[in-house]
Amino acid sequence: MTRTNGMRRTNGLRRQIPEACVERLSLYVRELSRIRRQGNGFVSSRRLAQHLRFTDAQVRRDLNYFGQFGTSGRGYEIQRLLAALSRILGIQGRTWHVALAGAGNLGSALLAYRGFRERGFVFRVIVDADPQKVGRTIQGLTVASSDELEALMRRHRIHIGIITVPSEAAQGVCDRFVRGGVRAIVNFAPARLDVPPSVRLRNVDMALELEALAFYLGRDRLPAGRHGAPAAAQDSP
Amino acid sequence: MTRTNGMRRTNGLRRQIPEACVERLSLYVRELSRIRRQGNGFVSSRRLAQHLRFTDAQVRRDLNYFGQFGTSGRGYEIQRLLAALSRILGIQGRTWHVALAGAGNLGSALLAYRGFRERGFVFRVIVDADPQKVGRTIQGLTVASSDELEALMRRHRIHIGIITVPSEAAQGVCDRFVRGGVRAIVNFAPARLDVPPSVRLRNVDMALELEALAFYLGRDRLPAGRHGAPAAAQDSP
DNA sequence: CACTGTGAATGCATTCACAGCG
DNA sequence: CGCTGTGAATGCATTCACAGTG
Secondary structure (H helix, E strand, C coil), X not given: CCCCCCEEEECCEEEECCHXXXXXXXXXXXXXXXXXXXXXXXXXXXXXXXXXXXXXXXXXHHHHHHCCCEEXXXXXXXXXXXXXXXXXXXXXXXXXXXXXXXXXXXXXXXXXXXXXHHCCEEEEEEEECCCXXXXXXXXXXXXXXXXXXXXXXXXXXXXXXXXXXCHHHHHHHHHHHHHHCCCEXXXXXXXXXXXXXXXXXXXXXXXXXXXXXXXXXXXXXXXXXXXXXXXXXXXXX | CEECCCEEEECCXXXXXXXXXXXXXXXXXXXHHHHHHCCCCEECHHHHHHHHCCCXXXXXXXXXXXXXXXXXXXXXXXHHHHXXXXXXXXXXXXXXXXXXXXXXXXXXXXXHCHHHHHCCEEEEEEEECCCCCCCCEXXXXXXXXXXXXXXXXXXXXXXXXXXXXXXXXXXXXXXXXXXXXXXXXXXXXCCCCCXXXXXXXXXXXXXXXXXXXXXXXXXXXXXXXXXXXXXXXXXXX
């Protein structure tokens, strides 16, 4: 029996999988791979939670959105769970083709990051608006001109676009990605982009991370009598 | 998972400021600066919301956590609102000292990013474990050895630490940051770090972004064209 | 009027707590 | 027992809707 989409079945009812849970899915896969290397056969929700700094209830609830993988009294069989989750995440036995717009520092950093390829994300296209950069080779790929983006995308069957251009140029690149047929975009520019509802967009905003911290730094200082727990945030994007 | 310190006063009552709202605060400041350049005096919650892809109700609710800045029938006076929010965010008339651990591609990208300095975040220390990199200069700063981290931190009064080292090394660096006295850390390594409750930690996980997208790509059925959702379908963490 | 500020309603996400199973 | 799976309870966050104001 296969699961068909972001839902689970309970008494004939279908429930959406929470967005937040999907993000944790990725963490589960990572942590399980790590644990597997230590040669263990089973993990309990408790132990898995300790590693990831979640609660055990959350782990059980999350995993259970995707199916019933556990065994009462024993926990989850790591190998089996890992295989199931990887398939559900869509990173098993499959690659995703990625195009990068913006061959600057950040773009280069992403190209160099080994983790992507390990998970099946393969960069196939790089473009940059700067003629100086066109023709250069980064990580074995030649930087093309932005004008060629749409053509290249179709030729390489791109699924995902990554934007690391300056924010003024971000919407333009985004539109090209959309016309070129991507179904998902990760935007690193500090701009709010418009996409049709059929395209999923995620924003990663580094400055925002620092600023949110500054907010708390600015006020944590003056403690008006700590009732209960002090300030701390553990947060996964 | 989250303990916040932001409060607002309403009839002598204090209410917590939602974490999600603090993240948007940063977006408000950015957008207001942009709008100001167009020479406008006032914005309505409606217009501001359109730019940021939020709802007007959300904008009003958010701003109102921090005070009453609006004028009935007119909207918000941009200049005034901007000044107030910047101060609240903790980025006005003040700099924050940042230390970077890991002078690789990503670290260099962060160092090169102009947006930080504009907002008052100043890199003062870079360290790397690789002796090959020690002594090099990046963006006018000399890379020091990791051994010197704690001493350098105290000398430069570091407030915030940024981690761009491989995940195996992340916890070690994190501990040093904590001993060196930071009150906030941004972690780019795909590892779950342990920090005392007095230190705020944020994780930025690029692989996770792609994987979460892959999940949805894999099942094709688009759940909903959310617009303006926070750390969710359409936004940054 | 056009707008804000805000209770109340709704909608998500997390945690509790326990029945039931191996 | 120890541990899962899951209703029910709680806790956040967003949206509605409208009284109140310049």
